[in-house]
Amino acid sequence: MHSNRSGRRRFLKHGAVLAALAAGTPDLAAGQSEVPDTPTPEAHPKGVLTYGERSRFVNSGRGFKVGISHMTYYTPLQDSAGIITPAPLHFMQAHFARLPEIDPEQHRLTIHGMVDRPLSFSLEDLKRLPSVSRVHYLECHGNSSYNDHISPRVDDPRVGLPVQSIYGLTSCSEWTGVPLSVLLKEVGLQKGASWLISEGADAEKWHYSLPLEKALDDVMVAYAQNGEPVRPEQGYPLRLLVPGFEAPYSVKWLSHIKVVDRPYMTRDENGNHTTVRADLGGKSRWYHWEMPQKSVITRPSAGLKLPGPGFYEITGLAWSGRGAVHRVEVSTDGGRSWKDAKLQAPVLRKAHTRFTLDWTWDGEEAVLQSRCTDERGEVQPSLAELNRHWDIISGPDHPEKKQRPFHVNAIQPWRVEKDGSVYDAMFS
Numbered sequence: 001m002h003s004n005r006s007g008r009r010r011f012l013k014h015g016a017v018l019a020a021l022a023a024g025t026p027d028l029a030a031g032q033s034e035v036p037d038t039p040t041p042e043a044h045p046k047g048v049l050t051y052g053e054r055s056r057f058v059n060s061g062r063g064f065k066v067g068i069s070h071m072t073y074y075t076p077l078q079d080s081a082g083i084i085t086p087a088p089l090h091f092m093q094a095h096f097a098r099l100p101e102i103d104p105e106q107h108r109l110t111i112h113g114m115v116d117r118p119l120s121f122s123l124e125d126l127k128r129l130p131s132v133s134r135v136h137y138l139e140c141h142g143n144s145s146y147n148d149h150i151s152p153r154v155d156d157p158r159v160g161l162p163v164q165s166i167y168g169l170t171s172c173s174e175w176t177g178v179p180l181s182v183l184l185k186e187v188g189l190q191k192g193a194s195w196l197i198s199e200g201a202d203a204e205k206w207h208y209s210l211p212l213e214k215a216l217d218d219v220m221v222a223y224a225q226n227g228e229p230v231r232p233e234q235g236y237p238l239r240l241l242v243p244g245f246e247a248p249y250s251v252k253w254l255s256h257i258k259v260v261d262r263p264y265m266t267r268d269e270n271g272n273h274t275t276v277r278a279d280l281g282g283k284s285r286w287y288h289w290e291m292p293q294k295s296v297i298t299r300p301s302a303g304l305k306l307p308g309p310g311f312y313e314i315t316g317l318a319w320s321g322r323g324a325v326h327r328v329e330v331s332t333d334g335g336r337s338w339k340d341a342k343l344q345a346p347v348l349r350k351a352h353t354r355f356t357l358d359w360t361w362d363g364e365e366a367v368l369q370s371r372c373t374d375e376r377g378e379v380q381p382s383l384a385e386l387n388r389h390w391d392i393i394s395g396p397d398h399p400e401k402k403q404r405p406f407h408v409n410a411i412q413p414w415r416v417e418k419d420g421s422v423y424d425a426m427f428s
């Protein structure tokens with residue numbers, strides 16, 4: 001090995017350099033093509049890769065549903081590893097059917113309303129300010145809902161396997177940007193300011209009310225995602241990132257923040273993001289922003305097939321909008337007994353946390369499920385506990401109460417049948 005390599009080096013030195021010099025031009029690349037086992041950009045079928053591609057043998061992708069007024073892409077959680085979602089696989093939800101294309105040189109973020117000095121920031125202005133990088137998940141609060149079309153409980157050919165279809169509206173990235181508190185200090189808050197209305201530059205001008213207390217805590221105006229500019233689907237060039245809150249607060253293509261003294265109950269908030277409660281005489285539950293403790297086993301999960309009895313690592317993701325995951329328990333016998341799963345480092349606040357448990361499958365029917373406890377001691381509920389809590393009755397016997405519940409964080413059982421096929425066992 002060693003002598004070979006130094007032999008090649010000697011060849012390069014004497015062959016390529018001398019040949020190049022002899023030709024009158026120091027063209028080292030041309031000389032290198034004489035060495036057959038040295039890869040060169042030209043040897044790559046697609047030429048020079050200024051932006052890398054994955055192996056052609058890897059084809060995991062987002063599934064999607066596109067309507068006239070919405071676009072939804074789902075993260076393939078069954079193929080996920082670690083806690084970071086590659087940006088091209090981040091879930092995506094937009095309430096219109098075309099992505100805005102924003103020229104970063106023209107784009108401005110304007111902060112106005114109850115402030116001393118209304119200001120407009122360009123992307124370059126923002127990049128000059130003190131930045132933070134933090135790993136946070138986003139989750140649509142309709143994720144893993146039921147009684148609806150958003151989270152089908154079967155494998156949907158457009159979307160993918162059930163864990164992708166049901167749970168694929170959550171993803172986790174490292175976000176970089178300027179703390180919103182820094183920008184609010186620049187503009188100067190006036191007395192009585194208590195809420196912000198943030199608005200996007202998309203065709204629909206998505207806008208959402210955000211309590212000032214949260215804005216001054218850990219909200220950031222993000223311009224980067226996993227080390228590169230925020231993706232167009234995620235709000236290029238700027239998005240609000242509101243850790244732990246329902247993802248609709250994280251306004252994409254962010255263009256305006258108006259400082260006000262009350263929530264505005266905007267169309268986007270009340271249109272399809274409220275839960276009507278029978279026990280409150282039909283009133284809605286609004287501004288229920290924090291996402292709850294939750295977990296799901298991603299492998300094995302419905303749609304996958306175990307090749308036979310023997311050893312498997314059970315793996316999945318857990319998260320909580322309130323902070324860090326403290327514990328994940330896994331049951332392989334339908335909830336009769338539970339074992340503590342291993343939490344893989346890093347375990348970060350308001351971020352996906354990877355858990356694993358070693359398991360030897362004996363070839364008999366088994367029901368696998370996980371249960372998360374967060375730093376506040378909140379334990380993931382069963383479906384029955386969840387329905388009782390929110391006064392939701394699921395099933396065909398009660399059509400009058402049937403509704404699309406939000407913030408669904410019920411324990412998810414997957415049934416492994418004797419032939420190794422895995423199914424969703426939430427309702428059967």
Ligand SMILES: Nc1nc2c(c(=O)[nH]1)N[C@H]1C(S)=C(S)[C@@H](COP(=O)(O)O)O[C@H]1N2
Nearest residue numbers: 091092093094095140200206234247248252
């Ligand atoms: N400007 C704008 N921001 C938006 C939306 C939108 O349609 N327009 N959708 C919201 C909703 S409902 C969700 S779930 C999240 C999804 O974020 P993502 O697409 O980056 O995953 O963006 C939120 N921010």
Ligand SMILES: [Mo]
Nearest residue numbers: 093140141248
């Ligand atoms: Mo959403």
